[in-house]
Every structure is written in C-alpha cells, then in structure tokens.
Amino acid sequence: MEIKTFLSEDGAEIKYVDEGSGKVVLYIYGMGSSLASQENFINVMKQHCRFVVFDQRGFGLTKGTGTIGINQSARDSQALLDYLGIDKAILMGYSMGAAVVFSYVEQFGCDRLDKIIIGDMSPKLINEEGWNLGLYQGQYTREMYEYDLEEIRTDYKRFALILTEQLMYKGTPDQKRDFSGNAEEIRARILAREHNPLIEQALFNGLVDLPEDHQIHNYDYWVTMANADFRDVLKTINIPTAFIYADPGSGYRPEVAEYMHTQVKDSVLLPMKDCSHMAAAENAPQYIKYVCDFCGI
Secondary structure: OOOEEEEOOOOOEEEEEEEOOOOEEEEEOOOOOOOOOOHHHHHHHOOOOEEEEEOOOOOOOOOOOOOOOHHHHHHHHHHHHHHHOOOOEEEEEEOHHHHHHHHHHHHHOOOOEEEEEEEOOOOEOOOOOOOOOOHHHHOOOHHHHHHHHHHHHHOHHHHHHHHHHHHHOOOOOOOOOOOOOOHHHHHHHHHHOOOOHHHHHHHHHHHHOOOHHHHHHHHHHHHHHHOOEOHHHHOOOOOOEEEEEEEEOOOOOHHHHHHHHHHOOOEEEEEEEEEOOOHHHHOHHHHHHHHHHHHOO
C-alpha cells in the first residue's frame, strides 16, 4: 500500500491510503485496527472500487494529536473527502467505525453520501432506562462503564482483555458472562479456548498489548463511543443503508440490527450467520460479498 498524508481541519497529520478506482468507499475500521491490520481487506476491495481508509488519531501511523475520539474521527472523514475532492462516497464503518459513521451523520448529514454500511454496532452501548440492546448483548450497564473508565487508566490490559474475551466468542443474551480474574488469568482463559489464532493475534496486538500513549487514547475513544446515544440519528438517515450483523453475535444481539432497520426506512439486514463480533474475519467471503453486492461494485 502507498501510505499518504493529509492535514485535517486542525492541522493534524492523518495517514491514509487511496487504492483502486470506480465508486468511492470510505471505510472506517474499529478499535484496535490500523491500515496495516486491514491490508488484506484493502487489497481485496481495491479490485472492486476506489477504497479509501485512514488511520484514526492514535492508531497505526497517525499520531494521537489534537482532539481524540469518534467525533473527531468523523470530522477527519469529512476533511479527507474535502482534501480528495470527493463529492459522493459510500461510508462504511465496522464496530467503533460504525459509531464514527453515526457521528458523521449527526454532524454533517447524508448529503455527500451515496450509501451507508453499519457493521455490528449498536447506536447506544450502555443499557439503561429500558434500553437493553447495547454492548455485551444487553448486559453492559452504566456502572460497568464507569468502572471501565477507571480501569483503562489504572489497569488497561485487564480492561482490554475482558473486551477481547467478550467479543471473541459467540453467545446469547441469557448466557452468563465471566468478568472475573486479573489480566494474566483472563489471557490464559482466552488462550485455553479453541479459536482462530489469527483473530487472537490481531486483538492482542491491536487492542491489548499497546504502548502507554495508545492506551491513553483508547480512554478518549471509549468515552466518546460508549457514552454516546445515536438512536435519534437513525431517523435522519435518508439514503440506502445496510446493517451487517453477527448472529448469534457476541458484542451485540441480532435484535439491535432489527431495531435499526425499523428506524431507517431504506435499509436492509445482512446477517453473518454462526458468527461472533469478529464476523468479518470468521467468514470473510460472505462479508466481502455483502459489501460488494450492496455497494453495486
């Protein structure tokens, strides 16, 4: 990949790739990813379209300067479209990247977008006040969120390993989840279970075993993502939208996508059967086919 640089609206240097030709798809990856970790996906997608991806602040090759969080990533997305002179694009986000898409729509609307793809995400992560379609298939409470904020600052690896474990394995909403143990015990628990070693490696490298400055940046991403409520934003989406979701899932239950489908008039449901939150890696052919077919590329 040819890594390029542009200056965002506040002067921050953002690293990005712009590969392929044809319809423009701006892809926003999730927490723990980077241009390097997405290279295989980029190499596939550039054969079908003009595929644009950037390293969000504090991830990969982009330094964590200026404001950090999903709302800033949305502004950097708009700044990149401006820089490249792109009038219309398909905006695609997976996991935290989908939260960036929600924030983009909240800040800028849909005028410059042809279509939207939301990958396995909820518009509200904290389950409270009758809402039970948030993180951990409805089990993530505000008390847990507040605890996580403190733990990111004081015991980051334990926070990241719990998140990794909870997202890796398929489950159901009524299944009891294990949030016990210290960092070493949780890591051992993960390694003792049968799973795709490539997924384990990607999560350990991209989410868990990070330098201290990156850990600090993830605090800001978690605050802006987990404390957001984008349910009202869904009703403002007036362009074709696809909800790709894991079934039975691990981070979120399928009913999340079904709920969003009722809120966005022109939308389709694209289930990744027998998958966890790591569906894009667990069944890459199906995932790529969904994306290409919906985009018409």
